[in-house]
Amino acid sequence: MRSLSPDEAELWARVTATIRPLSRELQPAEQPQQRAASAARHPPPAASPPIRAAKAVPIADKTLDGSWDKRLSSGVVEPDRVLDLHGMNLDRAWSAIDRALEQAIARGERVILLITGHKRQDDPPVQRGRIRAAVHDWLAASRHSADIAAVRGAHRRHGGGGSLYLILRRKPPRR
Helix, strand or coil: CCCCCHHHHHHHHHHHHCCCCCCCCCCCCCCHHHHHHHHHHCCCCCCCCCCCCCCCCCHHHCCCCHHHHHHHHHCCCCCCEEEECCCCCHHHHHHHHHHHHHHHHHHCCCEEEEECCCCCCCCCCCCCCHHHHHHHHHHHHCCCHHHEEEEEECCHHHCHHHEEEEEECCCCCCC
């Protein structure tokens, strides 16, 4: 490992002078007079207003109004489209979900019933349930994620724990 040149050492000293520790407690090796001397030599940069990044909402946490949630939990909603992923591998399932979302959005459908299947108690988790485990991540990363209003567990009459409702956003009418 090589040592720093004088120019690099000066630059490094300026960089480290601007660093604020995560904790407000003094580090054991740090002495108050060292901090004051460093601050005098290298004044901190002008403070800029904090930048707020848009907080991404996980697809499972997207909310609906109360009437939608009531209708879904009571089982009175009839899906516009049903997609059964039984017998598919991960690649085929992802393609089928993407294609179904594209078609449903183009037709203005609002509710897709996605049948992933139940995780069987006796099978090791690696063998079964991989599609179910990946669905939320797939939907969040999908090119259609902005069109998905919410994802909810399906009512018993539509498969319960082995199925999901995908609620799509309403598209404004074209003029």
